Amino acid sequence: MSHVVAQLQEALGASVSLDADALEATREDRSGWRSATPPLAVVHAGSVEEVRRVMRIAHANGTPVVPRGAGTGLAGGAIASPGAIVLDLSRMNRILEISEADELAVVEPGVVNGDLNDALAPLGLWFAPDPASRAIASVGGNIATNAGGLLCAKYGVTREAVLGVAVVLADGRLIRLGHRTVKGVTGYDLTALFTGSEGTLGIIVEATVRVRPITAGVPVTVAAAFADVTAAAAACAAVTADRIRPAILELMDAGVVARVAAFLGDEALAGTPLEQVLPGETFLIAQTDDAGATSEAARIAELFAEAGGRVTLSTDEATGERLLDLRRAMHPALAASGQVLIEDVAVPRSKLPEMFRAIDEIAARHGVEIPTIAHAGDGNLHPNFVFTGDEVPAHIWQAADEMFRAAVALGGTLTGEHGVGVLKRRWLAEELGDDVFELQRGIKAVFDPTGILNPGVMFEASVVAAR
Numbered sequence: 001m002s003h004v005v006a007q008l009q010e011a012l013g014a015s016v017s018l019d020a021d022a023l024e025a026t027r028e029d030r031s032g033w034r035s036a037t038p039p040l041a042v043v044h045a046g047s048v049e050e051v052r053r054v055m056r057i058a059h060a061n062g063t064p065v066v067p068r069g070a071g072t073g074l075a076g077g078a079i080a081s082p083g084a085i086v087l088d089l090s091r092m093n094r095i096l097e098i099s100e101a102d103e104l105a106v107v108e109p110g111v112v113n114g115d116l117n118d119a120l121a122p123l124g125l126w127f128a129p130d131p132a133s134r135a136i137a138s139v140g141g142n143i144a145t146n147a148g149g150l151l152c153a154k155y156g157v158t159r160e161a162v163l164g165v166a167v168v169l170a171d172g173r174l175i176r177l178g179h180r181t182v183k184g185v186t187g188y189d190l191t192a193l194f195t196g197s198e199g200t201l202g203i204i205v206e207a208t209v210r211v212r213p214i215t216a217g218v219p220v221t222v223a224a225a226f227a228d229v230t231a232a233a234a235a236c237a238a239v240t241a242d243r244i245r246p247a248i249l250e251l252m253d254a255g256v257v258a259r260v261a262a263f264l265g266d267e268a269l270a271g272t273p274l275e276q277v278l279p280g281e282t283f284l285i286a287q288t289d290d291a292g293a294t295s296e297a298a299r300i301a302e303l304f305a306e307a308g309g310r311v312t313l314s315t316d317e318a319t320g321e322r323l324l325d326l327r328r329a330m331h332p333a334l335a336a337s338g339q340v341l342i343e344d345v346a347v348p349r350s351k352l353p354e355m356f357r358a359i360d361e362i363a364a365r366h367g368v369e370i371p372t373i374a375h376a377g378d379g380n381l382h383p384n385f386v387f388t389g390d391e392v393p394a395h396i397w398q399a400a401d402e403m404f405r406a407a408v409a410l411g412g413t414l415t416g417e418h419g420v421g422v423l424k425r426r427w428l429a430e431e432l433g434d435d436v437f438e439l440q441r442g443i444k445a446v447f448d449p450t451g452i453l454n455p456g457v458m459f460e461a462s463v464v465a466a467r
Helices: 002-015 020-025 048-061 113-123 139-145 190-194 229-241 254-264 293-306 317-328 330-336 349-366 394-409 425-432 434-447
Strands: 041-044 065-068 085-088 095-099 104-107 162-168 174-178 203-210 220-226 248-252 282-288 310-314 339-342 372-375 380-387
Touching (some): 002 041, 020 041, 048 065, 048 162, 048 203, 065 203, 104 113, 113 139, 139 203, 162 190, 174 190, 220 229, 220 317, 229 282, 229 293, 229 349, 248 254, 248 317, 254 330, 254 372, 282 293, 282 317, 293 310, 330 339, 330 380, 349 380, 349 394, 380 394, 394 425
Parallel strands (some): 041 085, 065 085
Antiparallel strands (some): 095 104, 162 174, 162 203, 220 282, 220 310, 248 282
């Protein structure tokens, strides 16, 4: 494939990297999945035109292309595949426009969530998608996976924040989808189709996103410790059944609490309700905002107490932020404690207690640890399978298989926000059914007839012969 590299270098010059460390860095993300080989080259695109040049060369040669942003994915959706060009979009990180009047921003895909919100804050605005990796995750990656996060139960997942996208297709054509208007129903909603497409249909090179006014008032935080995870899950179900929509409702089971505490140490926990959690207990964090924050928080505290929780209520904003920082420490805490397969399922909110019982039974049956955290406000759970060794053992995959099937059996889904990637493609057809699975493969073929875009993600890779 040296002729492909030569063409890239001629067309893109210093943007093309063959450095061993740069190639090696693209072989993994934060999922634990690792590709078998490094890519052909890494292109650090700095403009739409450079992306188009890459795709024209790839299309002409039948060369696979893997789009990659900040590398924070958790499903193996943006890692090098054999003989592929990795198209790194992290240098495309400009905020092109902020319109206060229309409450929107136009950004390149490499813009980091936290940086966008830093730019919006002086204007009294914010971008709602809030993945735990918001300090390092990029907007393009948010859109590619339809990312969620702590706030999406009330403010929606990324799809609700995307008004339009500019996309480079597999053959290098540039198209623009969506609108700057709040409403727009002309033709099929291809913007929504690209949101969550994981780089398999085209390369997102620009996004027009909805921004919101910063909520008025001081948020109120409710924290509670429960004797076991099913009691805590029942408390969460009671909150949603009471038709309360807190901005945040997060559940940390005993395994997660123990690891976060060990990772951060006593000093970080000092003065927070988490400091008082006993071994084996589960911890809940709820936060309300807007004008009704105080009354909503009081009602949540009542429901937590009725479910058996030891409740703490605070109107101190700093305390609330400290608790959320402790929650966001979950991934680094688990990474520091050994190898972890980080998973992502969602069930109807009323089924949370049943799903936690299923996870406990699967853990006991297979003799594995599965510390679990949940965005309980929308039924999205993150079970984390702890193992030793460099590769995920067969018994861990078997336990994960049972967990996925349990979620689907409860009316749930394989993934709430991480995406399918390569980790979950083996279960995709089972959830969708044969007819829908074939329809989705057909859509992929319309946009990418030669199969060069992110091969192996969602669907098994097609063999594309170099011409």
